[in-house]
Amino acid sequence: MATAALEKTGIGEAEWEARQQLAACYRIFDMLGWSEMIYNHITLKVPGERNAFLINPFGLHFSEVTASNLVKIDIDGNKLDDSSYPVNLAGFTQHAVFHRHLSDAHCIMHTHTTAGMAVSSVAGGLRPTNFYACNFVGQIAYHDFEGVTVRSEEGERMIEHLGDKRAMFLRNHGILVMGRTLPEAFIKHWSLQRACEIQVATASMGTPLEVPDEVVAVHQRDLSKVAIPGGVGKADYDAMVRLVDRIDTSWRT
Template sequence: MSGHEISIDYGEIRLPGISREEWVARVQLAACYRIFAHLGWTELIYNHITLRVPGPERHFLINPFGLHYSEVCASNLIKIDLDGNKLSTSNYPVNPAGLAPHSTVHRHIDNAHCVMHTHTTSGLAVACLRDGLSMTNFYAAQLSGRIAYHDFEGITVNADEGSRMLKSMDGKPVLILRNHGLLAWGETLPQAFAYLWTAQRACDIQVAAQALGPLIPIPDPVLEQCARVSLQFDPAYGAGVDGFNALVRQIDKIDQSYRL
């Protein structure tokens, strides 16, 4: 390994008829599901992380609806097209509430190769606040200018919400779904994770700080400086790869079955 590369032992392909490139994507995504479980970013069998399969087609991988994140592995991820049609064999369905927002982003944002959505307690709490994420802490400041909001329209099963969601996003990598949760996308899986992790930490700090008293505002020039020099999103500095690798090493100490 040299530079900023994902440090996973991908092993042998365990599914017939798939490319090495798809297997690599499967192992990376399965590792990410285990990382979410390790961090407590789970919601029973709900929520999703999706990753595009390398190639000209807009196919992507999604978790089987019915498995906990700790049960997801490379071989049981489901490959689907943008309309939710299964392209790999699975006894599990695909959750339509997960398909709508993820397929919208994958379909319309060319460089959105990975999309993540969570319902964490502090993330959803901030999403329920009238003013949303407050630019009053170290992590929020790094996301200045990178956050968008989308009003709640109910459970996301209606395809026609997609155009309104895209308009709300306006190309920004972090979307706070009001009354609902957090969504982030990236050109790579580690970059999407870096955006989501930063947003999650910002929400954690805000919820804790608001319980103690008034928040200290950060001046606009300082917010601009924080966003400009926050390099963990920048491909030139790995775009989150090193942090992702550190978490993969933690998962490998616990359970390496995600590679199966």
């Protein structure tokens, strides 16, 4: 958006860049089959504004989200723009508590994917039976299902159960991840989703082989050796944005 247009809307350049990054992410999730009707949420803090974040308009499918129709709210749920769209209370309640209390939770993603919900609904949760699952050994928190997340007091228990982790299975519910950047949260969600998909597939084939702890430790130690410069998840995320652009560029508006 041109500078003059940004000034007219009251949106600064940093916020507009964040809006485009988040809108692209919603389209990527839809392209990957991770949308859930008009539900589920990805939120992103507004740069330079401690208590403001962007969330999807309640009522729109992920494929309809654009940079301009994202809703800007504060951590108390007040709208900070003139959006005509409501905000899903479940999305606000769940995400605001982490944005409020965790300075490094710049981006938060919650989904109800089939594989994610399946793994969150079995005793033992995620097991170290595949490459991607080994990435998360010792890094996953669990929070018991208490019904739809609309009561603020549940947030206190979610923070307690999360502890120092930044990925959580909401039992019987789905995946919750967060990152210091949107690309970091994206690659974390992608990897966790792949781990779940493979675990579900493996479970139908017989007794899974679990990777020994000492091998998991070596695996996690060596993961940094296959990282490329630019920040965690950036190259992966940029590649997905290019794919989305080949389908539809309307998210940019």
